[in-house]
Amino acid sequence: MKMVIKILSFVWLLLLSLSCFGPFNPDDPMMGIDPEENDTGTTVIPKMPLTMVAYWRCDDSTNFVNSSSYTNISAATSSIETDVSFDTGIGGSGLSLLFNKDTYVNVLNDTALNFPLTDFTISLWCKPGLQVNSNAILVSKGDTATLSSYAIMIRDKKPGVFLGSFARLHEDTLLPSSWNHVVFSRKEGAYFLYLNAKMSSISSEGITLKNTHNFRIGADVANRNHYRGNIDEIKIERRAWSVTEIKSEHSRFGK
Numbered sequence: 001m002k003m004v005i006k007i008l009s010f011v012w013l014l015l016l017s018l019s020c021f022g023p024f025n026p027d028d029p030m031m032g033i034d035p036e037e038n039d040t041g042t043t044v045i046p047k048m049p050l051t052m053v054a055y056w057r058c059d060d061s062t063n064f065v066n067s068s069s070y071t072n073i074s075a076a077t078s079s080i081e082t083d084v085s086f087d088t089g090i091g092g093s094g095l096s097l098l099f100n101k102d103t104y105v106n107v108l109n110d111t112a113l114n115f116p117l118t119d120f121t122i123s124l125w126c127k128p129g130l131q132v133n134s135n136a137i138l139v140s141k142g143d144t145a146t147l148s149s150y151a152i153m154i155r156d157k158k159p160g161v162f163l164g165s166f167a168r169l170h171e172d173t174l175l176p177s178s179w180n181h182v183v184f185s186r187k188e189g190a191y192f193l194y195l196n197a198k199m200s201s202i203s204s205e206g207i208t209l210k211n212t213h214n215f216r217i218g219a220d221v222a223n224r225n226h227y228r229g230n231i232d233e234i235k236i237e238r239r240a241w242s243v244t245e246i247k248s249e250h251s252r253f254g255k
Contacts, residue, residue: 053112053120056217056234059094061086084218089232090125090179090253096232097217100129104219104226109212112238113141115150116210119240121185123249127230128154128174136227138182139234140220142213150209151220152184154227159195161202163209168202170195179232181250187240197250199243 084105087098097105107113126138135155140162142149147164154160159182160169170193174180183194186209191202213221217231241249 051238053236053238054234055236057094058086058096058232058234059089061095087230094232096125096127096230098230099218099227102219102223102226104223105217107215107217109214113215113236114210115186115238116208118238119185119187121183121235121237121239121241122152123181123183123233123235123237123241123246124152125179125181125230125232125253126154126174126227127179127232128157128176129228130177135225137216137218137220137225138227138231139215139217141209141215142211143221146211146213148208148211149213149221150184152182153225159193161191161193163191163203163207168193170198170200172196172198172200179230179253183241183246183249185240194246197247 084103085098086095089096138152140151151162157173158169193200218227
């Protein structure tokens with residue numbers, strides 16, 4: 001009987017540890033944490049500080065702007081400007097934000113959305129419309145006149161980023177009228193941009209991404225460069241995802 005209990009305990013711990021791998025789970029934000037053994041030889045799962053800053057599922061059109069949309073943003077609120085609507089989400093389930101006019105989602109400034117020195121990851125899914133502005137902004141904090149600003153954009157049908165006053169593009173183009181996974185991250189001072197799990201090195205310049213501007217989805221802070229299309233599953237985390245985690249997030253929706 002003792003042996004059976006030990007086996008069942010081991011299987012339960014194994015399943016629990018496996019559940020910690022893969023993309024961010026809002027109910028269990030641990031990602032890629034290996035189980036350990038304590039002094040008594042018992043398998044345990046180490047604790048990890050919560051590094052997820054914000055997670056917008058976009059599935060609840062009624063409560064999208066409420067504080068429940070955030071994880072670690074202290075007191076931020078957001079507002080959906082006129083004519084932002086909701087559409088079918090990734091994989092035909094849930095909802096996504098739909099931008100079809102000159103509008104955006106506004107999130108009040110919060111220091112949790114600044115990354116002066118820390119590693120970070122911004123992950124989102126987008127489905128561009130047929131007509132997209134040459135510098136369409138997916139998400140932004142600040143503008144190109146502010147050296148400490150950042151943004152994820154689309155230029156010439158390619159995803160790219162603004163880092164302060166300069167822009168860098170991914171080498172591949174977005175799939176038109178299809179869902180694309182875009183990840184922007186900084187790891188140990190180097191910046192990377194991923195399109196559908198393919199990496200492009202952006203810069204190794206030390207840029208302090210810290211400003212007092214609001215965070216916007218679908219436009220920049222000056223209400224320009226509006227995006228046309230869908231955005232879904234926006235995640236911001238104060239750490240750099242591994243390549244394995246990015247591929248796992250990309251595969252979540254059968255891509």
